[in-house]
Amino acid sequence: MTVDVDNYRFDFPQAVDAYKFDERDPLSPHYHGATALKAVDVMVEMPAEYVFIEIKTYDDLADFKKEGKTYDDNEARKYLIRTLSRKYRETFLYRFCEGKIDKPVYYVCLLNLDAALAGYCRKELSRMIPTGKANKRRWHKELLAKTSLFVVDEAAWNRNLTRWGTCEYLGE
Amino acid sequence: MITKIKFENFTAFDELAVSFSPGINILLGENGTGKTHVMKALYAACSVIDTQASQTYDQKLRSVFLPNSIGRLVHRSQGRNSGSVKVYRNDGSEPTDRSIGCHITTLNKAEVKVLRWNEDRRNPATYIPVKDMLANAPRFRALYSEKHIHFEEVYSDIIDKALQPIPKGKPSKERAKLLEILNKSISGRVIEKNETFYLRNRSGELEFTLLAEGFRKLGLLYMLIQNETLTKGSVLFWDEPEANLNPVLSETVVRILLELQKMGVQIFVATHDYVLLKEFELAANGDSAVLIHTLFRNGDGNIRCVSTRDFEEVSPNAIDRAFQSLLDREINKAFEK
Structure with a gap:
């Protein structure tokens, strides 16, 4: 099953379903519809799990500039983490309302960061979502397991996540 | 400014030639690929520019490498009983490079050859060791x-x-x-x-x-x-600036080095550190002549060097490989349930 999104082509040979999740076309069978909610780019249903995929590149930070805020490295970093966490949380909510949180969920952020920065980004994002049980006394369920969050670039995806499928950058 | 170094059967190298930037030269490579040897051979050459210098090139090589005997600086390989190092410099306006070379035999004979190397000027070289x-x-x-x-x-x-x-x-x-x-x-x-x-x-x-x-x-x-x-006109050699340095201070170090380069100091830095390299990448702009030299062993175990101005083209990059390995193991651990 092949999905082309944001200049990337994903191929998930064993997927039950795979589609552009943030679909804006009302005529599409996968039309998102809840415009107030942020959404990840790709939704994959594997036989035993769901995989949420969000693609972000440095170029996407141009959106941040458009918001008219003061641009500095610190703010851009916060913007990136805030956006990635919000996309996950609101997609989770959407899927809950669809009745499709019945399998373990994985969240993959496909970023053009090197491995060291990806490690840092994962740590920040994990805190912001939050992963695991934020309140150990009151939370009986997790938004996302601590070990189910990955921040990768194309090469790291194809080294480590081929159990789900492959990812290829198609160019601009 | 140092323009080039050539090794033949010298210490860790069989044959190696590296050309340098007049600005900042970053030497990368795993342990044992000869980063410090390159810097020491260059430093020894710069230290004897001064016509008043008390040592000759072979004597300075001996005192900065500190082998049991000078013949130990010959690269160990079958059928080889001599080696050499040659360093070139040019102040930018000279039609041809000046040079100094040292030929050494395993029988501890050393011969130095110079071409307009010495000048009536203070020793321009400074070497900051790791410790x-x-x-x-x-x-x-x-x-x-x-x-x-x-x-x-x-x-x-x-x-x-x-x-x-x-x-x-x-x-x-x-x-x-x-x-x-x-x-x-x-x-x-x-x-x-x-x-x-x-x-x-x-x-x-x-x-x-x-x-x-x-x-x-x-x-x-x-x-x-x-x-x-x-x-x-001075030359700074700094071996692993990151040693014992809080990574937060790397930004200051890189800022200072870039300013020194603008003032006309030629700089050689050997590093294993991601943060230091990233700081150079973020800070470098059109004014900064940064050249990255990656030393690595080829399939035959011989050391080779690839130089680039593009940080993304650094290859093989031992620092990136270490972080990739961490990332891969972290992901794979998640699936080990």
Whole structure:
């Protein structure tokens, strides 16, 4: 099953379903519809799990500039983490309302960061979502397991996540 | 400025030639790929430019490498009984390079050949070794000159450089700016009394032995800038600036090095550090002539070098490989349930 999104082509040979999740076309069978909610780019249903995929590149930070805020490295970093966490949380909510949180969920952020920065980004994002049980006394369920969050670039995806499928950058 | 080095059967190298930037040269590579050897061979050559220098090139090589005998500097390989190193320099206006070379045999014979190498000028080279020496400076120079102690000469040389007198008058605008940056980073300024270094600030004077090692490194830089050791036409060799340095201070180090380069100092840095390299990548712009040299072993086990100005093209990149391995293992651990 092949999905082309944001200049990337994903191929998930064993997927039950795979589609552009943030679909804006009302005529599409996968039309998102809840415009107030942020959404990840790709939704994959594997036989035993769901995989949420969000693609972000440095170029996407141009959106941040458009918001008219003061641009500095610190703010851009916060913007990136805030956006990635919000996309996950609101997609989770959407899927809950669809009745499709019945399998373990994985969240993959496909970023053009090197491995060291990806490690840092994962740590920040994990805190912001939050992963695991934020309140150990009151939370009986997790938004996302601590070990189910990955921040990768194309090469790291194809080294480590081929159990789900492959990812290829198609160019601009 | 140093333009090139050529090795033939010398220390870790069978055959290697590397051309350098007149600005900043970053040497990358795993342990055992000869980064420090390149820097020491260059440093020894620069140290004998001065016509008043007390040592010849082979003598300086011997004292900075400290082998049991000079013949030990010949690369160990079957059928080879001699090796050589040749260093080239050019002030930018000369039609051809000046050079100095040293041919060494396993029978401990050394022959030096020079082509317009020597000049009536102060030794332009400074070598900052991995280990801090300022805290151990008191009477070290006397001990080194009077007794046979097993220290590479770079450790004694750096103390000499740090103890150079401070020129009279106000420092230039650029120099004052650099001292101010360092002043803020180490919360004070460095002074020296009877070969003992202190950090002086509002709280008083703190001996270097009581100072964090990272601050000692910045303190050394402070002295070298203040006494104008690092000035236009000089060459700085710095082996692993990141050693004992809080990564947060890497930004300051890189900022200072880029400013020194703009002032006309040629810089050689050997590093294993992601943060330092990333700081160079983020800070480098059109004004900064940064060249990255990656040393690596090829399939035959021989050391080769690839040079690039593009940080993304650095390959093989041992630092990136280490982080990739961490990332891969972290992901794979998640699936081990």
